Amino acid sequence: MNMIVCCKQVLDPEAAPSTFKLDAANNRMVQPPEVKPVVNPYDEQAVEAALRIKDKDKAANKITIISLGNNLARDVVKKPLSMGADELILLEDPAFEGGDSYAVASALAAAIKKVGQFDLIFCGRQESEWDDGQVGSGLAEMLGIPSITVAKKAEVVDGGKVKVERVTADGYQVLEVSTPALITVSNELGEARYATLKGIMAASKKQPVVWKPADIGLDAGKVGAAARKSKIVKLFQPVKEGKCDIVSADSPAEAASLLAQKLRENKVI
Amino acid sequence: MADNKGILVVGEVAEGKLLPITSEVLGAGRRLADELKEQVTCILIGEKMGDAGKAAVAAGADKVLVADDAQLKDYENGTYMQVMDKAVAEVAPRIILMGQTSNGRDLAPRLAFKLGVSAVMDCLELAIDPATKFMHCTRPVYGGNAKAIFTAEALPQIATVRVKASSPIAPDAGRAGEVVAFAVALDAAKIKAKVLETVKEEVAGIKVEDAAVVIGGGRGVGGPEPFQKELAELAKVLKGAVGASRPPCDNKWVPDSIQIGLTGKIIAPELYIAVAISGSSQHMSGCSGAKCIVAINKDPEANIFKEARFGVVGDWKVIVPAFTAKVKELVQ
Numbered sequence: 313m314n315m316i317v318c319c320k321q322v323l324d325p326e327a328a329p330s331t332f333k334l335d336a337a338n339n340r341m342v343q344p345p346e347v348k349p350v351v352n353p354y355d356e357q358a359v360e361a362a363l364r365i366k367d368k369d370k371a372a373n374k375i376t377i378i379s380l381g382n383n384l385a386r387d388v389v390k391k392p393l394s395m396g397a398d399e400l401i402l403l404e405d406p407a408f409e410g411g412d413s414y415a416v417a418s419a420l421a422a423a424i425k426k427v428g429q430f431d432l433i434f435c436g437r438q439e440s441e442w443d444d445g446q447v448g449s450g451l452a453e454m455l456g457i458p459s460i461t462v463a464k465k466a467e468v469v470d471g472g473k474v475k476v477e478r479v480t481a482d483g484y485q486v487l488e489v490s491t492p493a494l495i496t497v498s499n500e501l502g503e504a505r506y507a508t509l510k511g512i513m514a515a516s517k518k519q520p521v522v523w524k525p526a527d528i529g530l531d532a533g534k535v536g537a538a539a540r541k542s543k544i545v546k547l548f549q550p551v552k553e554g555k556c557d558i559v560s561a562d563s564p565a566e567a568a569s570l571l572a573q574k575l576r577e578n579k580v581i
Numbered sequence: 582m583a584d585n586k587g588i589l590v591v592g593e594v595a596e597g598k599l600l601p602i603t604s605e606v607l608g609a610g611r612r613l614a615d616e617l618k619e620q621v622t623c624i625l626i627g628e629k630m631g632d633a634g635k636a637a638v639a640a641g642a643d644k645v646l647v648a649d650d651a652q653l654k655d656y657e658n659g660t661y662m663q664v665m666d667k668a669v670a671e672v673a674p675r676i677i678l679m680g681q682t683s684n685g686r687d688l689a690p691r692l693a694f695k696l697g698v699s700a701v702m703d704c705l706e707l708a709i710d711p712a713t714k715f716m717h718c719t720r721p722v723y724g725g726n727a728k729a730i731f732t733a734e735a736l737p738q739i740a741t742v743r744v745k746a747s748s749p750i751a752p753d754a755g756r757a758g759e760v761v762a763f764a765v766a767l768d769a770a771k772i773k774a775k776v777l778e779t780v781k782e783e784v785a786g787i788k789v790e791d792a793a794v795v796i797g798g799g800r801g802v803g804g805p806e807p808f809q810k811e812l813a814e815l816a817k818v819l820k821g822a823v824g825a826s827r828p829p830c831d832n833k834w835v836p837d838s839i840q841i842g843l844t845g846k847i848i849a850p851e852l853y854i855a856v857a858i859s860g861s862s863q864h865m866s867g868c869s870g871a872k873c874i875v876a877i878n879k880d881p882e883a884n885i886f887k888e889a890r891f892g893v894v895g896d897w898k899v900i901v902p903a904f905t906a907k908v909k910e911l912v913q
Contacts, residue, residue, distance in 0.1 A: 325724055329860075332727070414694065443724065445686055445690070446689075450694035453690070453694040458773035461686070476774075481846075482783075483779070483782040486779075487776050542732075543733060545717055547728075549726065557890065558893070564899040565899055571875070571907075574891060575873075576911045581852065
């Protein structure tokens with residue numbers, strides 16, 4: 313199988329909420345110096361899903377990573393290579409900045425058409441900055457291929473079809489899809505593997521292919537902010553009241569008892 | 582698409598009953614339609630949908646299209662998209678709304694991109710800009726640390742509405758409305774994925790998303806046992822359900838189906854007791870609708886105390902049993 317995994321570089325979503333600041337004038341967040349960029353965690357799990365297929369037959373399966381952005385940190389975008397992916401394509405240009413899911417999917421679709429041969433595309437179910445969750449499904453629509461979202465398992469079965477378990481509110485669906493197809497991956501898939509030292513060494517020697525908008529047949533005016541379909545009216549940080557009544561007493565057990573009484577007095581229980 | 586008018590709500594039905602989220606979306610659609618002085622059409626896609634059409638009228642629809650077909654029994658986007666293609670062409674709506682459910686979050690982007698627009702996902706509030714008649718959609722971004730208001734410059738506008746974020750109208754069985762069958766000739770060649778099986782992972786007792794009281798456990802609980810023991814015991818006394826933040830689910834201490842958060846269940850109980858949960862933005866997105874949040878955490882700096890109304894700083898292993906004992910005494 314020729315597999316493509318779309319990976320986004322994001323600011324670490326595990327960063328403490330107290331570090332979060334907005335640049336409201338430019339409708340984006342400010343990068344605090346202590347918060348580092350990482351591969352979007354769901355995208356790492358998408359890489360893991362592809363690697364689990366590749367593990368079955370290393371020679372017969374190939375994984376190409378595509379990342380889009382500007383000034384991408386090489387150590388971050390190369391992480392999937394160090395986990396075991398084969399190639400890395402970067403759509404990297406200032407013109408790619410400021411896009412919404414529609415703009416991003418348009419550029420990815422153009423790049424994937426240029427790559428040509430593919431059987432499976434994996435994406436994370438959503439990225440951790442805008443939490444939009446539209447790129448995977450939208451990309452499939454643009455490429456005219458089927459999509460299955462929020463998968464916790466994907467395996468190649470007889471006849472070249474792919475069997476997918478898709479998480480639902482009260483369980484999961486088991487689907488079978490013909491290729492080419494796109495699958496978005498959820499955290500239920502399980503943790504992504506660590507990069508091995510050997511993998512890191514191999515990745516350091518690989519040079520990514522870098523494509524500008526013109527390389528994928530798009531004008532600079534047809535990507536990034538210029539290609540947005542959704543317009544931001546306002547970006548703001550809701551004010552939190554932060555009036556927590558901390559119940560304290562001589563011992564934790566007494567505090568617990570006092571808490572129960574307070575809840576009773578306030579008719580909460 | 583300058584002539585597009587009205588609101589199209591994509592409803593969901595399970596076992597012949599309209600889902601609560603559909604009533605919530607119909608409520609949101611009704612309010613927008615009243616402001617625009619336009620109509621609400623609801624499309625129900627599935628099989629054996631009973632009186633769900635009438636229920637959709639009572640919940641605010643002016644017209645209900647019922648696409649009832651054995652091939653629509655299970656959700657699969659290649660099949661459902663064919664119904665939506667025809668519905669959108671016939672209704673030509675200004676706005677298309679659906680719930681942020683496993684189906685809605687899958688269908689909305691495919692439909693939007695096919696129509697050359699972008700959807701706004703997981704909205705908390707919807708409003709009409711009186712000057713332009715375009716919808717303004719408010720949704721959480723940056724893991725719930727901020728909110729953004731989105732709009733568009735082309736029709737139709739598509740949005741999904743977060744579970745429990747919008748209030749339904751009071752159901753009115755006397756509301757006038759039309760329920761019609763909506764037949765679609767499904768093209769098998771366009772269906773590339775086939776549902777082999779639907780697996781339900783039943784959770785014993787009341788569901789976390791339906792409970793009036795929820796006891797949530799976090800990473801700090803330390804393992805699977807406390808969810809069965811101390812937290813379950815407290816839940817039992819308060820007639821509530823046990824939930825969890827993401828780490829206990831990722832560690833397989835508890836089933837994924839009780840995960841509370843942005844990508845898990847959205848809850849809005851009367852009381853949420855967060856035990857050893859730090860209060861990441863992702864988790865808070867799932868429980869900020871709770872009327873009262875109580876935090877028990879050993880770290881006084883934990884983010885959860887910024888969101889809670891009551892809190893105790895200390896070891897949950899001591900606090901929870903003592904709290905449970907006192908609650909038992911008070912409520913009996």
